[in-house]
Amino acid sequence: MSDLDEAYQLDYFEEAGFHRQECAECGDMFWSRADRDTCGEPPCAEYGFIDTPGFDEEYALGEMREAFLSFFEKRDHERIDPYPVAANRWRDDVLLTQASIYDFQPLVTSGTTPPPANPLCISQPCIRMQDIDNVGKTGRHTMAFEMMAHHAFNAKEDIEDPGEYAYEGEVYWKEDTVRYCVELFEELGADVDELTLIEDPWVGGGNAGPAFEVIYQGAELATLVFMSLEQDPDGEYEMKDGNRYSEMDTYVVDTGYGLERWTWVSQGTPTVYEAVYPEMIAFLKDNAGIELTDEEAAIVHNAAKLAGRMDIDEAEDIEAERDTIAEQVGVDVSELRDLVAPLEEIYAIADHSRTLAYMLGDGIVPSNVGTGYLARMVLRRTKRLVDSVGVDAPLDELVDMQADRLGYENRDTIRDIVRTEVEKYRETLDRGGRRVRQLADDYAEKGEPIPTAELVELYDSHGIQPDMVEEIAAERGVDVDVPDDFYAVVADRHGGETGDHEESGTPYADRLAELPDTDRLYYEDQQRMEFEAVVLEVFDRDDDGFDVVLDQTMFYPEGGGQPPDHGHLSTDDVTVEVEDVQRYDGVILHTVDDDPGKGEFVRGQVEATRRKRLMQHHTATHIVVHAARQVLGEHIRQAGAQKGVDSSRIDVSHYDSVSREQVKEIESAANDIVQDNVPVTQQWPDRNEAEAKHGFDLYQGGIPAGEQIRLIQVADDIQACGGTHVARTGDIGTIKLLNTERVQDGVIRLTFAAGDAAIEATHRTEDALYEAADVLDVAPDDVPDTAARFFDEWKARGKEIEELKEQLAQARAAGGADTEEVDVAGTTAVVQRIDADMDELRAQANAVVEQGQIAVLGSGASGAQFVVAVPDGVEVDAGEVVGELAGRVGGGGGGPADFAQGGGPDGEKLDDALDDAEAILQSVANV
């Protein structure tokens, strides 16, 4: 077994006079020029730069960013533009960008794709949701931050095939990385003797390596990671996660310099927030009416120096830490809390507003899934803070202040989204509040606490946090039973949701791997439907069919939401139907119904109509997304698509529902592009070039692999796409939007048809209209008015019928035909058969009861039905009578004692049953 100790022994340390020491507090090993007791990082030390800035000059955020980037530019690093904070734009394993290295994972770090430059420097906006509880409290944590970084991508020189990786040789490694770091401190005028580099091996995402945390005056200002190991059960190194790792052929310099911290240290303000967005903090304080006396300000100021202890990840007990701080500052802990708590909330508001500006500015739309869900959580939390601390500026204005600072251009949309979301939140709270109040009243009546099960239900189904329940319940004097592991209980409810779905193994994987990649003729000429090829291999399928591999093909395999082509392959002897086409790596399998013969020469014919319709729909998909963007806004992104022969659908992100007017506008905009009849072009540019030129909006339909990607341009719209397209937009003919629906909150599904399918779809809706017009016997244009009139009349008539039934019932009760009157229990019972429906029977029964008589009514309208009603004060149970009667017709019945109904299927026994009514009444009355 070997450890990494050796990895930290650098020549540079020796040259520059650094030596290895152990922290007396935490035991970590670190390197420093001066002799020191501790590693210098809180909680082993406190912030040393507050009031005494750590550099020669004060830097604003933008100035510090520029200082860093130009420092590395001077040292031959190319400056790269930052990537979006929504990392799921270019990778599907994470949601948000949490570090600059995320920009280059997984393709660059694995050596599959070359980096955009090597070495490079960048200042990458990042969002770390896991820091959310620390924000405001520690004085140093922010959820949104910029990670300044320089990266170098190296490959070992002594490997078998140097061309195996997209970069070759070593750019630089540990020596230069550490030297750059110290030089940067020197350039800014730091006291290098105060610098410590703590040995802190890094592990993450299947990779690992030695690393330094660079501490200056109590602040962790940089992390230098030397990513050089990968997980390997037989590996030489055991890391802190308990796994074993071995060396990789590629090794990457991954550094992180927190822009906000550097800015903070340069200014020496009590917290990072005041250094980074001073005007926003001032605005919020002023708005919330927070004014401190000089004495109070001094207390806050002194506490800030110690606030580094307040880290919920590190500290055992936050409130105990607060006690300690209060003691050291010399005030009562409650006084300290009252002073500091509102400030902490203000800091958090400023940070969260910035987080939201990044998220919404980069096109994330709040919803209940994915990044949208995270945005919603942040927004709601921020709104709570704003209300709690008493800031009365609308949230969209606060987010806009940050969006303005960050230079976003889509500020109107951002504000619109925030306003919409705040309104949704308010509605949720209204709904929830009512529900909780009612629940609290229920349990107050019972004198019981609100049980955990109710809390879980409130949270899981209605989004109401337990603390809100406690608050409202307290108003009503009801206890609430909140278990410590509340969220674990919620998780239990979701238990068993292992998302492991079977990986469909490639059939005949071994033999496929030996076959050459199939030439994809459909990319050379997407309009051609015929081709010639040689059968390289035929596989027997389990289901009687065969899988054929050709040397080249015009058949498009299923992919990118486009279904496969159909058609046939012919030899001189036999013609086989192509029923399915799939791609495995580079090899394309044609599923056919018969064996064309290995080695045979075949002519292929793609079914032209199907293909044409698929191409029309595919190109139309690009156009519709583009049109939706024009109409609804730049935040529109494709969230899934399915192309078809008769219709296609695309899901796009949008924060509101789509009005009928907007649908029409989208349809018009789409058809404008069709009518312009512009060419649809494809290119195969270098990946980095394409990303740099067009951004990550290229990857709306998914993220392709490889160094070169295929781009499809339709008018102004450019997307990475592997599908087949028409030659010119005019070939689509026409695009008809068929339907829009909200598939989930924040995602809208647009269903549309293109070309002949659009005409057919129009025929269908027109047929429906004409049929309706035919039934109503009016012209199609008059259908809406006529339908409305009919509906109104229908309602009016229903009411009229009801009234008439009542009148009829009264008339009958006054003495109609077929009535038998018997004396029961001191009153008269009316036994009558009227073949009417239940409503009429009931009306009649009520009329009889009003005259103080018992009603026993039977109807043979459908089967046999009875209603028995008894006036107040008469001792006869109507339910029992009905039960007896219904029993005689093979059914059952029941109801309250004064009004019961029932029946049965044997309608022919109805009269017999009514004949027995008197006897039944007597027997029931006698009881």
Added chain:
RNA sequence: GGGCCCAUAGCUCAGCGGCAGAGCACCUCCUUUGCAAGGAGGAAGCCCUGGGUUCAAAUCCCAGUGGGUCCA
């Protein structure tokens, strides 16, 4: 992608197999003319849609539609 909840008067909701309900709002009248006024009366329902079970469905079951919410 998965789970759960909801849909009844204009609004907020109750009812959970047996006559469609309450509060607020609305209309008429009376009392009082003042901070959520009081009293009497009235109007207002395709109980989301479509199937099924049942003598009987707003109520139970299935499917759909629309909304909410939690998790990955």
